[in-house]
Amino acid sequence: MKKKLLSVLLVSTVLAGSLAGCGDKNTTPTNTPSSNGDSNSSNESNADANTDANTDANTDANVSADTDSDANASDASAGGDEGLVINIYSFNDELRNRITEVYPEIESTSNDKTTSTLKDGTQIRWIINPNQDGVYQDKLDEALSNQLNAADDDKVDIFAAEIDYVVKYTDADIDAAKTLTSLGINPETDLADQFEFTKTIASDQNGEMRATTWQACPGVLVYRRDIANEVFGTDDPTEIAKKTADWDTMKATAEELKAKGYYTFSCYTDTFRTYSNNISTAWVTPENPTVVKVDQKILDWVEDSKEWNEAGYFDPAVKGQWNSDWFTAMSSSSKVFAFLFPAWGIDTQLKPNWDGAEGSWAVTSAPLVYNWGGTYVLAAEGTDNPQHVKDILLALTANADNLTKISQKYADFTNAKSLMQTAATDDSFASDFLGGQNPYTYFTPSADSIKMAPLSAYDQGCVELIQNAFGDYLQGQIDYDKAKENFETAIKERYPEITEIQWPE
Numbered sequence: 001m002k003k004k005l006l007s008v009l010l011v012s013t014v015l016a017g018s019l020a021g022c023g024d025k026n027t028t029p030t031n032t033p034s035s036n037g038d039s040n041s042s043n044e045s046n047a048d049a050n051t052d053a054n055t056d057a058n059t060d061a062n063v064s065a066d067t068d069s070d071a072n073a074s075d076a077s078a079g080g081d082e083g084l085v086i087n088i089y090s091f092n093d094e095l096r097n098r099i100t101e102v103y104p105e106i107e108s109t110s111n112d113k114t115t116s117t118l119k120d121g122t123q124i125r126w127i128i129n130p131n132q133d134g135v136y137q138d139k140l141d142e143a144l145s146n147q148l149n150a151a152d153d154d155k156v157d158i159f160a161a162e163i164d165y166v167v168k169y170t171d172a173d174i175d176a177a178k179t180l181t182s183l184g185i186n187p188e189t190d191l192a193d194q195f196e197f198t199k200t201i202a203s204d205q206n207g208e209m210r211a212t213t214w215q216a217c218p219g220v221l222v223y224r225r226d227i228a229n230e231v232f233g234t235d236d237p238t239e240i241a242k243k244t245a246d247w248d249t250m251k252a253t254a255e256e257l258k259a260k261g262y263y264t265f266s267c268y269t270d271t272f273r274t275y276s277n278n279i280s281t282a283w284v285t286p287e288n289p290t291v292v293k294v295d296q297k298i299l300d301w302v303e304d305s306k307e308w309n310e311a312g313y314f315d316p317a318v319k320g321q322w323n324s325d326w327f328t329a330m331s332s333s334s335k336v337f338a339f340l341f342p343a344w345g346i347d348t349q350l351k352p353n354w355d356g357a358e359g360s361w362a363v364t365s366a367p368l369v370y371n372w373g374g375t376y377v378l379a380a381e382g383t384d385n386p387q388h389v390k391d392i393l394l395a396l397t398a399n400a401d402n403l404t405k406i407s408q409k410y411a412d413f414t415n416a417k418s419l420m421q422t423a424a425t426d427d428s429f430a431s432d433f434l435g436g437q438n439p440y441t442y443f444t445p446s447a448d449s450i451k452m453a454p455l456s457a458y459d460q461g462c463v464e465l466i467q468n469a470f471g472d473y474l475q476g477q478i479d480y481d482k483a484k485e486n487f488e489t490a491i492k493e494r495y496p497e498i499t500e501i502q503w504p505e
Contacts, residue, residue: 082387083383086122087125103392122388127139144176157380157389162376166201170203179204180208180210180393183386185394214377215375215412222363227262228337243256258313262336265337265338266336267315273340291498291500299504302470343411347410351433354433365442407429469490
């Protein structure tokens with residue numbers, strides 16, 4: 001491992017944001033505030049309570065061992081003994097659930113879900129902290145900065161990163177994550193069926209993949225069948241798609257819904273990802289590392305949201321995502337017609353918060369192609385378990401049978417082009433929650449059209465803080481110029497190295 005990892009990661013902890021894009025996901029939703037992703041990607045605040053203590057024990061690692069971790073990894077991969085403990089860091093229980101579901105070497109998992117035991121006796125420690133307020137990245141960065149000198153049982157072996165900040169960890173100069181080829185994974189053959197945009201996201205600036213993922217996250221529009229029938233006289237997804245074809249069409253549709261006493265979406269943040277996923281310039285570029293550049297698409301979202309808010313197309317009771325009002329908007333008592341979600345959003349947010357009859361929702365095309373979130377899995381430089389790590393990554397992200405199982409059990413849109421093309425026409429992928437509809441019919445074409453916006457290590461913070469600042473403006477609490485000023489202040493406070501914010505002319 002490069003010695004610069006220690007110093008670079010200690011400095012880079014300031015990059016930790018507080019909001020996830022995908023990951024915006026948790027398999028145990030509750031009506032409590034959480035982070036927004038990606039991600040966050042998710043109700044990260046619902047992570048098991050005792051994992052905090054587990055994390056503290058591991059991040060306050062015993063640093064007495066001074067063994068060079070690269071030598072350990074080399075010895076292990078050459079046939080030497082692997083470590084006794086595999087430490088896996090994540091921001092919610094999604095990664096743990098997926099791995100324990102598909103990795104055949106897991107023999108048992110403790111009742112509190114903090115540890116699993118493999119058939120060979122190796123122990124997996126699940127170290128979970130919430131994305132919110134940068135907690136997960138702070139804990140992970142602390143552990144990675146101790147990696148060179150940590151005892152083998154305390155070394156990070158695998159860690160998750162959301163799309164909003166994965167580039168921080170795939171950076172070749174930081175060298176926090178191993179290249180997949182150094183693990184013995186060949187992206188050209190082992191990962192040949194993955195969607196290209198996910199492989200691009202997972203690669204460093206030299207084109208080397210340092211991460212992989214089991215999921216792609218194309219978004220769709222999810223709508224209430226009962227409201228559709230009352231307002232439009234049909235709940236057929238093909239017919240509803242004609243009313244959601246683009247934003248101009250959506251405005252006319254919103255007027256129809258308003259006339260019948262319904263809201264189109266719960267709030268202005270529901271539409272944010274369709275804009276932010278289509279920006280043309282990264283928030284921060286390598287050429288100007290101290291400058292945050294706000295793309296015109298973001299201000300388009302502000303302008304359009306202002307118009308929609310004043311027109312009454314959003315529920316005025318909902319003041320953003322990942323809060324109790326937002327979750328209530330997903331219930332049967334709500335007057336909200338639709339949400340913009342990827343597959344994980346339906347499974348981990350909408351489904352658990354719906355209290356009505358099964359089959360009350362359906363999916364159709366969104367007014368704009370977009371991707372929301374994605375959890376990437378990385379092998380930490382210095383792991384003393386390279387063979388186990390390789391096996392776990394391949395089982396989770398490259399095994400066709402396992403990916404099919406994940407799609408069928410969790411309704412994930414998995415990262416395998418041929419499988420998803422098959423799923424789009426396979427009735428076995430139909431969803432009872434969606435009234436027997438096969439959602440992959442809409443997910444798959446959307447994934448084929450995704451062109452990811454340029455990413456930066458600052459995305460999570462920028463995405464959160466721009467929504468916070470202009471949320472106050474959209475709620476009429478401050479004026480437009482004050483919202484811009486508040487965003488500039490908040491960004492510089494979170495990222496002290498940022499000296500300038502550039503706005504579109």
